[in-house]
Amino acid sequence: MQTSDSPGSSRRLLLVAAAALFDSSGRVLITQRPHHKQLGGLWEFPGGKVELGEAPEHALVRELKEELDLTVEPDALDPFAFASHAYPDFHLLMPLYVVTKFGGVMRLDPNAAQDAAWVKPADLRRYEMPPADVVLVNRLIERNAT
C-alpha cells in the first residue's frame, strides 16, 4: 500500500469528505460503488468530493442528502480520523466524520451507490474497500473495542 508521494510528485490533491454513520445498534453504514466507476464494486464510506470554496462539512451534508437522502446537521459531524493515500492519478485526502444523529429514510442514488450495508465495525474487513480506507477501518475497530 502506498500512502505517500515521492518528493516533487505532481499528483493532484483530491479532497473527499466521508461519514461513518452509526445506527442505534452500533453498526456503521457502507455503500457499494457502482461497477462502472473507478474502484467499482468496492465498499466505501458514503461521502464525496469537496467542491472549490466549499467546507468539507457542508460537502458531506450535501453528499449524504444527494446520495442517500439522509439529513444531517453540520454540527452532528464529529471529526474522527483521516486517510491520506496516493492513488496512481491523484492523492486522496479524506477526513472521516462519525455521525450518530441523522434523519430521513435512506434511498440510494444508483449513480452513487448500488447497494448499502449496516455492518458491525468488527466485521468491516469482510467487505472489500479501497486501499485508502484500511487505516479508517482499523481506527473504527479500535474505537469500538475501547
Ligand SMILES: Nc1nc2c([nH]c(=O)n2[C@H]2C[C@H](O)[C@@H](COP(=O)(O)OP(=O)(O)OP(=O)(O)O)O2)c(=O)[nH]1
Ligand atoms: N466517498 C468515498 N470515496 C472514497 C472512499 N475511499 C476512497 O478511496 N474513495 C475515493 C473514490 C473516489 O476516487 C473518491 C470519491 O469521489 P466521489 O465518490 O465523489 O466520486 P466518484 O468517483 O464516485 O465520481 P463522481 O461521479 O462523483 O465524479 O474517493 C470512501 O470510503 N468513501
